Amino acid sequence: MKLLRRASLTRIIKEADLILEVVDIRDPLSTRSEFVERLVKKLGKKLIIVLNKCDLVPVDIAREWRRIFSSKGLNTVLVAANTRSGIKTLKRGILRIVKSMRKPVKVAVVGVPKVGKSTIINALKGKSSAQTSPYPGSPGYTKGVQLLRIGEGIYLLDTPGIAPLKKGIEGIIRGRPIEQLPDPVKAAVILIHRIIRHSPHAFKIAYGIDEMDPEEILKALAVKRGWFYKKDKEPLIDEAARTVIRDYLRGKIPFFLSPNKT
Numbered sequence: 001m002k003l004l005r006r007a008s009l010t011r012i013i014k015e016a017d018l019i020l021e022v023v024d025i026r027d028p029l030s031t032r033s034e035f036v037e038r039l040v041k042k043l044g045k046k047l048i049i050v051l052n053k054c055d056l057v058p059v060d061i062a063r064e065w066r067r068i069f070s071s072k073g074l075n076t077v078l079v080a081a082n083t084r085s086g087i088k089t090l091k092r093g094i095l096r097i098v099k100s101m102r103k104p105v106k107v108a109v110v111g112v113p114k115v116g117k118s119t120i121i122n123a124l125k126g127k128s129s130a131q132t133s134p135y136p137g138s139p140g141y142t143k144g145v146q147l148l149r150i151g152e153g154i155y156l157l158d159t160p161g162i163a164p165l166k167k168g169i170e171g172i173i174r175g176r177p178i179e180q181l182p183d184p185v186k187a188a189v190i191l192i193h194r195i196i197r198h199s200p201h202a203f204k205i206a207y208g209i210d211e212m213d214p215e216e217i218l219k220a221l222a223v224k225r226g227w228f229y230k231k232d233k234e235p236l237i238d239e240a241a242r243t244v245i246r247d248y249l250r251g252k253i254p255f256f257l258s259p260n261k262t
Helices: 002-015 034-043 059-071 087-098 117-125 169-174 184-198 202-207 214-225 237-249
Strands: 018-024 046-052 076-078 105-110 146-151 154-158
Touching (some): 002 034, 002 105, 018 034, 018 087, 018 117, 034 046, 046 059, 046 117, 059 076, 076 087, 087 105, 087 117, 087 154, 117 146, 117 154, 184 202, 184 214, 184 237, 202 214
Parallel strands (some): 018 046, 018 105, 046 076, 105 154
Antiparallel strands (some): 146 154
């Protein structure tokens, strides 16, 4: 699957003149793709790193991540696509880069699953022409290729621009539909441990749950929601686990990595 992804992604990047790599700013190191960045450089294409979901982190954290990426020579823009914050800045950055290019210019939006690619496309175009969904494998997954006009002679390549995933929990929960995770409880426990390490009160804020043990958090959430197995009336922690993963992906659970603690 990775080889097919890479071959498809390579074709997309070859076809485009400018690449927007969308990254989840809550964990930009795990959700960026060095493969994309190396390939863009090798093919002589232009690149903008779009640090998305900036509304989910403090302003100083967002600015520090931008500084870090910019210090590596990467053109970097802060965006919160859901609220359209930063979209005008991103558009100006695109126009500045493509103004000397021969028209038509094609702009590809790529990134690992569920960093907000379709939402970025919608925001750039000005209306919801690309379906969006916060969960991997659900109906918002882009199928096929479309050209979306965003300016005079400037087109977005609306494609399945999925970059290869890294190992670790981000790769696990973004790599397939949540309903198809072979062990959602194990994935959720790893995720909860990680969240609590960086945001100790996250589950109190999100669900009103004071527990700190991941399995106890899942049990408490199942009880709160009234989810029980029919046979023995034990808490249905599988459903609680899937809910935690969904809520993390859509930003309901407060979490971010500090650049100074990664």
